[in-house]
Amino acid sequence: xxxxxxxxxxxxxxxxxxxxxxxxxxxxxxxxxxxxxxxxxxxxxxxxxxxxxxxxxxxxxxxxxxxxxxxxxxxxxxxxxxxxxxxxxxxxxxxxxxxxxxxxxxxxxxxxxxxxxxxxxxxxxxxxxxxxxxxxxxxxxxxxxxxxxxxxxxxxxxxxxxxxxxxxxxxxxxxxxxxxxxxxxxxxxxxxxxxxxxxxxxxxxxxxxxxxxxxxxxxxxxxxxxxxxxxxxxxxxxxxxxxxxxxxxxxxxxxxxxxxxxxxxxxxxxxxxxxxxxxxxxxxxxxxxxxxxxxxxxxxxxxxxxxxxxxxxxxxxxxxxxxxxxxxxxxxxxxxxxxxxxxxxxxxxxxxxxxxxxxxxxxxxxxxxxxxxxxxxxxxxxxxxxxxxxxxxxxxxxxxxxxxxxxxxxxxxxxxxxxxxxxxxxxxxxxxxxxxxxxxxxxxxxxxxxxxxxxxxxxxxxxxxxxxxxxxxxxxxxxxxxxxxxxxxxxx
Numbered sequence: 001x002x003x004x005x006x007x008x009x010x011x012x013x014x015x016x017x018x019x020x021x022x023x024x025x026x027x028x029x030x031x032x033x034x035x036x037x038x039x040x041x042x043x044x045x046x047x048x049x050x051x052x053x054x055x056x057x058x059x060x061x062x063x064x065x066x067x068x069x070x071x072x073x074x075x076x077x078x079x080x081x082x083x084x085x086x087x088x089x090x091x092x093x094x095x096x097x098x099x100x101x102x103x104x105x106x107x108x109x110x111x112x113x114x115x116x117x118x119x120x121x122x123x124x125x126x127x128x129x130x131x132x133x134x135x136x137x138x139x140x141x142x143x144x145x146x147x148x149x150x151x152x153x154x155x156x157x158x159x160x161x162x163x164x165x166x167x168x169x170x171x172x173x174x175x176x177x178x179x180x181x182x183x184x185x186x187x188x189x190x191x192x193x194x195x196x197x198x199x200x201x202x203x204x205x206x207x208x209x210x211x212x213x214x215x216x217x218x219x220x221x222x223x224x225x226x227x228x229x230x231x232x233x234x235x236x237x238x239x240x241x242x243x244x245x246x247x248x249x250x251x252x253x254x255x256x257x258x259x260x261x262x263x264x265x266x267x268x269x270x271x272x273x274x275x276x277x278x279x280x281x282x283x284x285x286x287x288x289x290x291x292x293x294x295x296x297x298x299x300x301x302x303x304x305x306x307x308x309x310x311x312x313x314x315x316x317x318x319x320x321x322x323x324x325x326x327x328x329x330x331x332x333x334x335x336x337x338x339x340x341x342x343x344x345x346x347x348x349x350x351x352x353x354x355x356x357x358x359x360x361x362x363x364x365x366x367x368x369x370x371x372x373x374x375x376x377x378x379x380x381x382x383x384x385x386x387x388x389x390x391x392x393x394x395x396x397x398x399x400x401x402x403x404x405x406x407x408x409x410x411x412x413x414x415x416x417x418x419x420x421x422x423x424x425x426x427x428x429x430x431x432x433x434x435x436x437x438x439x440x441x442x443x444x445x446x447x448x449x450x451x452x453x454x455x456x457x458x459x460x461x462x463x464x465x466x467x468x469x470x471x472x473x474x475x476x477x478x479x480x481x482x483x484x485x486x487x488x489x490x491x492x
Contacts, residue, residue: 021489022467024428027421029414031294032407034059038400040383046315049308050111055301057294059408060097060108064260065315067095067205067290068113069379071183071258072319074203075236076327077388079374081342083333090236091375092203094259095290096211098268098412103296105262106209113207113260115316116183119323123181130178137175145172190229191242194252202327203236203256211261215271218284227284233257234287265293265415266450273416276361286365289372292408318383325382332378332388338395345399346370365409372405373398416459423450423460428469437473437485461486 036044036058043065051058070093078088097105152164179199184207188196196204208214218227232238236256243249275285334342352358353366376398381390426448427434434442440457451457464470469489474482 019468021469024421024425024463024467024469027418027425029411030407031292031411032404034062034292034294035400035404036062038397038404040318040380040397042311042314042318042383045308045311046112049311050108053303053305053307054104054107054111055297055303056104056108057099057292057296059292059294060099060103060105061112063095063097063290063292064109064112066376066379067093067258067260068116069318069322069383070375071203071205072116072322073375073379073382074258074327075254075256076202076325077330077332077378077382078237079332079378079390081334081346081370081374083339088237088331089371089374090203090256091371091378092234092236092256092258093290093372093375094234094287095292096260096268096288097262098265098291098293099262099296100264109207109209109260109262113184113205114312115319116205118316119319120181120183123183127178127180134175134178141174144170148172190226191244191250193257194229194240194242194250197252197254197256198250201254201256203254203258205258205260208259208261210267211263212267214261215263215268215284219271219274227282229255230257231282231284231287234259259288260290268412269415269419272413276359276413276416283364283368286361286368289365289368289409290405291412292405293411294408321386322382330388332381332390334377334390334395335392338377338390338392341392341395341399342373345373359413361413362410365413366406369402369406373402376401419450419456420459420463423448423456424463424467424469426451427460427464431488437487439483439485 034047034057036048039047039062043062047058047061047065050056050061070091073091075090075092078090080086080088097109099105148167148170152167155161155164155167182196182200182204184205185193185196186207186209193204193206217223218230229240232240233255234257238255240252240255241249242252271285333339349366349369353363358366373395377390377395378388380394380397381387384394385391427443430446430448433446440454440461443451443457443461444454451460461470464486465472470486471489473485473487475485
């Protein structure tokens with residue numbers, strides 16, 4: 001027998017009887033400022049010079065510089081955090097500079113990558129000369145091949161097959177075609193990127209002026225294959241095989257890729273939401289270990305001085321010295337005094353990550369930090385001493401920088417709650433433009449920034465309810481499913 005008994009809706013709300021409204025929380029947690037003292041002197045001086053001249057956050061310059069340097073190190077040196085275990089880390093880094101359109105992200109990134117651009121231009125000129133020499137050698141080879149073929153025909157007529165084969169072998173030698181040395185790639189299919197990685201086995205730096213398009217592509221169904229490849233590229237020490245109709249089988253011997261790019265908070269919010277709510281929780285976002293979202297100074301100061309050439313020269317020299325190091329499969333380890341510091345940090349970090357008090361997305365971020373600490377420590381040591389025994393000073397600088405990076409990660413992962421709080425504040429500010437009571441649909445129809453989607457409106461309403469700013473009312477005029485409306489708290 002069907003139960004036809006209707007559910008009685010809760011009684012109507014009297015706004016005068018609502019609990020006192022509570023102030024809404026801050027919509028963006030604070031972050032630590034960039035600790036310039038945690039950077040080697042050549043980087044520190046360059047970051048300060050660029051940030052002062054461009055009036056941009058120094059964070060953008062520093063993070064881009066570190067990602068660029070990690071790409072130059074590539075996989076020529078691996079860091080072994082343990083003294084006896086075979087655990088080896090490729091020190092490539094992924095970073096992102098987060099900020100609005102007026103935060104000067106692109107100029108900062110461009111300035112920090114200037115040495116890499118100079119190195120690429122020099123490599124291009126060298127390639128063009130090698131290509132010219134190759135084309136001349138190829139023409140000569142073709143002439144020799146034709147002569148060898150004619151000689152082989154004569155020997156064949158004489159019945160000397162062995163001599164004919166030897167002549168053809170001699171004429172079949174071709175000059176080796178040169179490959180252009182690459183350091184930076186901006187936009188390529190994964191198949192083309194794989195070819196470039198084979199030609200540049202030490203690794204590459206992927207630079208995207210706007211990361212949103214790249215990340216969005218990887219979030220769609222069609223981008224899952226690309227996503228799997230990039231996840232391998234972050235680890236930096238694997239092989240990857242493409243099987244494609246038309247291309248056949250392509251083996252990538254070394255998948256080492258560093259990454260840097262800019263993105264606006266509103267564009268990364270849906271991706272953070274996917275990670276925090278379990279839609280895209282494969283760790284892609286957590287791989288952006290060097291993601292920074294600094295506060296932008298409200299005051300702009302005009303500063304017109306020429307770049308400090310000596311400062312730039314010392315900064316660029318860091319790139320050139322590391323690039324000149326041979327790719328010999330070296331292993332870097334912590335010194336006797338640095339090893340206990342790393343062990344202490346590692347145990348504390350793992351205890352926190354496994355303690356159950358952090359959001360899973362933050363726990364996943366923490367357990368990827370050992371690679372960040374190892375990579376930064378090695379980069380700092382190579383700049384300071386050029387050695388592969390990592391001192392306690394280089395490790396201490398890396399650990400200080402990681403504390404700073406963690407505060408930015410916490411701001412980044414709170415972006416979903418931030419958006420809800422911002423939406424709630426906007427609704428509160430414009431409450432006179434909404435009917436009383438109002439429905440979520442009526443809010444969405446306004447088309448206000450950050451409140452254009454049903455989920456965004458509901459998140460903002462949840463915040464307002466939690467802080468007693470509104471109270472829901474169920475109304476059933478038709479005898480069907482009750483509709484929901486919201487009252488604002490009484491004024492005064």
